Amino acid sequence: xxxxxxxRHVTANRLQTLLLVAILLGISALAGGLLFGTxxxxxxxxxxxxxxxVEPVAxxxxxxxxxxxxxxxxxxxxxxWRMIRILAERASLPAIPVPYYVPSAVVNAFAVGSRRAxxxxxxxxLLFSLTPRELAGVLAHETAHIAHDDLRVMGLxxxxxxxxGLFALTGQFAILLTLPxxxxxxxxxxxxxxxxLVFSPHLALLAQLGLSRVREFDADLTAAxxxxxxxxxxxxxxxxxxASRAWQAWLLPGWGNPEPSxxxxxxxTDERIRRLNALSRHAAETLWQEGDVSSPGTSPVRRSPRWxxxxxxx
Numbered sequence: 001x002x003x004x005x006x007x008r009h010v011t012a013n014r015l016q017t018l019l020l021v022a023i024l025l026g027i028s029a030l031a032g033g034l035l036f037g038t039x040x041x042x043x044x045x046x047x048x049x050x051x052x053x054v055e056p057v058a059x060x061x062x063x064x065x066x067x068x069x070x071x072x073x074x075x076x077x078x079x080x081w082r083m084i085r086i087l088a089e090r091a092s093l094p095a096i097p098v099p100y101y102v103p104s105a106v107v108n109a110f111a112v113g114s115r116r117a118x119x120x121x122x123x124x125x126l127l128f129s130l131t132p133r134e135l136a137g138v139l140a141h142e143t144a145h146i147a148h149d150d151l152r153v154m155g156l157x158x159x160x161x162x163x164x165g166l167f168a169l170t171g172q173f174a175i176l177l178t179l180p181x182x183x184x185x186x187x188x189x190x191x192x193x194x195x196x197l198v199f200s201p202h203l204a205l206l207a208q209l210g211l212s213r214v215r216e217f218d219a220d221l222t223a224a225x226x227x228x229x230x231x232x233x234x235x236x237x238x239x240x241x242x243a244s245r246a247w248q249a250w251l252l253p254g255w256g257n258p259e260p261s262x263x264x265x266x267x268x269t270d271e272r273i274r275r276l277n278a279l280s281r282h283a284a285e286t287l288w289q290e291g292d293v294s295s296p297g298t299s300p301v302r303r304s305p306r307w308x309x310x311x312x313x314x
Contacts, residue, residue, distance in 0.1 A: 023207045028160045031167035031200040035174070040167070047163055059155060060113045069100040069121050083136050083287050084120065084143070090226045091147040093118075101127075107243040111142040111151060118146045129243060130236055136287040137233030138240075140223035147222065150215045157208045165201040172198060213267045220272055224279050227287055234276040241269040 025045065032040030074081040080099055088096045097111065097118040105125040112119050120142045130138065145151060175194055224230035 025160060027200050027204045027207065028164045028167070031164050031171075031197055034194075034197045035167050035171050044160075044163060044167070047159075060117065060119070063110075063112045064100055064119060064121060067102050067104070067121065069102045069119075071119075072099040072101050072122075079132070080135075080139075083132075083139050086287055087136075087140050087143040087226050091143050091222075093143070093147060097143065097146055107240050109138050109142055111145050113146070114152060115146060115149060118151070120146075125243065126240070129239060132287075133229065133232040134236035134239065136227055137223060137229065137236045140226040140287075141219050141233060143226065144219040144222035145215070148215065148218060150219065154212060154215065157211050161201065161204045161208050164204040168198055168201045216267055217272070217275065220276055221279075224276060229287075230276040230279040234273045237269050237273055237276075 028044040029041045032042075032044035034040070036043065072080065077099070084099060085096055094116050095118070097113070097120045100119050100121040102108075102121050102123045104123045106123055107125040107129050108123045109126055110121050112121070120139065122138075126138070127135070171194060220233060223233050227233070
């Protein structure tokens with residue numbers, strides 16, 4: 001991919017992100033306006049601004065605590081820290097993300113925090129399943145999310161969707177309370193506005209899912225640039241997908257990625273791999289060395305499945 005193509009792709013993704021965030025804010029402001037008038041509109045916008053400023057800090061420690069994550073020291077995993085340090089420098093992050101160990105056999109990773117204070121959580125299953133080359137791709141993907149401030153953007157999107165849902169729920173209660181007066185002809189209800197208010201959370205959810213998919217594609221592209229090795233991330237995605245399908249088939253028989261694709265939180269893995277494989281590999285400092293970057297634990301964790309707010313973990 002040439003530099004001009006790269007810039008066009010990044011620009012298109014950013015425009016899509018701005019558009020989807022604007023749609024989310026517009027839906028929330030419309031729902032607030034339909035319910036409380038002008039005051040509701042300003043309530044929605046003010047609450048969204050507060051969420052944009054506060055949410056990443058508030059969620060950082062809570063999320064890690066929910067998954068029982070613990071920090072990985074440089075002494076415990078020097079090669080892992082070396083990879084993250086190089087990626088943080090290439091992404092121009094003001095602070096190095098702290099790696100955290102999650103005692104779970106599910107093959108997964110996620111990032112929390114902001115550009116100035118962030119963490120990358122790596123499950124036990126991921127550390128034992130991926131090669132150093134594949135792990136470098138996953139770390140680059142999560143570093144890209146941090147560099148793009150995706151954690152703040154997606155946190156805002158989630159908050160706005162929840163606020164829109166609260167407006168809709170309040171509107172439904174208002175309809176139930178005023179229904180007797182409407183039946184007696186003493187009150188006039190603007191039904192089109194009420195139906196729009198009730199269905200506004202579904203519209204907000206679709207916009208949020210679309211935003212998530214756009215940010216995933218952008219993080220993949222940036223990860224390929226950070227490592228100079230799109231194939232490493234493509235291999236990791238394929239391995240994570242296969243492991244994920246195995247757990248889903250066991251825990252929820254017949255369950256799979258929802259169709260159509262616009263109901264997914266992430267783009268189809270096959271499409272992500274196709275896009276990564278289409279990128280040309282360019283020279284870059286090798287992030288991995290021969291051998292495995294092993295888990296801080298002494299052996300793979302094997303536990304009974306349990307539920308967390310973020311989904312099923314093992």
